[in-house]
Amino acid sequence: MSRLQGKTVVITGASGGLGMEMAKQAAAEGARLILLARRLDRLEEVKEMLHRTFAAEVHIFAVDISQKEAVEEVFSKIYEEVSRIDILVNNAGFGIFKEAREAKWEETQAMFNVNVLGLILCTQMVIPHMQARRSGHIINIASQAGKLATPKSSVYAATKHAVLGYTNSLRMEMARAGVYVTAVNPGPIATDFFAVADPSGSYAKNVARWMLKPEQVAKEVVKAMGTNKREINLPRWMNAGSIIYMLFPRLVERVGRQAFFKK
Template identity: 80%
Template structure:
């Protein structure tokens, strides 16, 4: 019998990419799903597809993760319906690649609202309930960009650095109440993310062969659900690079400058 059977899992950004794959694999384990995303039409398609394939409970709610009031309303409704949330996967996020002096303010603000403030708002909605029960799991999808920033992603990297800082602090706080917190730090994943992040297609053209498959990342995330896993870092070679950067930042920046600008 699956350890996820009967568990209620909330997934943000569940209408495409990694969010869909996490939802599918969690459903295969018998979990009850609450899917959140902005695009209601896509979300409805995902919900019905998972219901047909896995014969499990799936609910969907359209919500703009950049809007705190919408988040509060949706979570209040969800908690009235399911009474408790066992696992929250903060997956919603996006990026726009541009050099710092070219970054548009509206895009900068939107990235922080979704990637950071939205994630915090969703987390704050489940914390009191998980603390009261003395159990739960919060999984935050960060990025290798939160460990090693590169050119043309200054704002995106800043949001993911913020996510990692928040996650690390939250983990220590929640440990007192039996609530687990995991950070997921993937490298580039072959999803729709790059349609917006890299409209020119140059980044995908340069690094496409090294991109992670969303199914593989989802498998790692679902496998960590309910465990004490501190971090998931993918791929291994990129995680090693981030570690080397922490130890020898000047050397990595000097030797890797040309490669970093390929995006």
């Protein structure tokens, strides 16, 4: 029997890309899925596909995770329907790549509201229940940008630095109750993320050879579900760059400046 058989997995941002791929792979392992996203029509398509392919039990809820009252209402409904959440995957997020002087305040607020505050809000919805049961797993999708910031991603990188800070503190707090907390730090993934982040398409074109496949990232996340995995860093060579940056920041900024500006 699969480790995820009968486990309830909540995934935010599940209507496409990495979120949908994680849902597919978790469904293949027998998980019960709770999928959250803003677009109900896309969620319905994903639900139908998962039911048809895996005969999976899937519950869907349309919600904007930046809206506190809406999130509280949705999680209340979730607990009415399934009584417990075993794994929460905070996947919802987006980026807009612009130099700091060009960043619009509305875009800055929106990124923090979704990437940081929405993630924290969803996490707060499960913390008391997991602590009371003394079991559970919270998985936060951060980014290599949270370890190594580059030009044209100042605000996005700031949100992911915040996610990593929150995740690292949360991990120590939740360990006392036997609840696992994992940070996932992928490099660029071949999804629709870049349609919003860089509508010109130049960044995706420049890093195409290094793009991760969502299936690859999802495989590592699903494999870690229910285990005490501290971090998932992909690709490994990019994470090595982040480590070198922590040791020799001035050198990396000087040597890598030209490449970093290719966004």
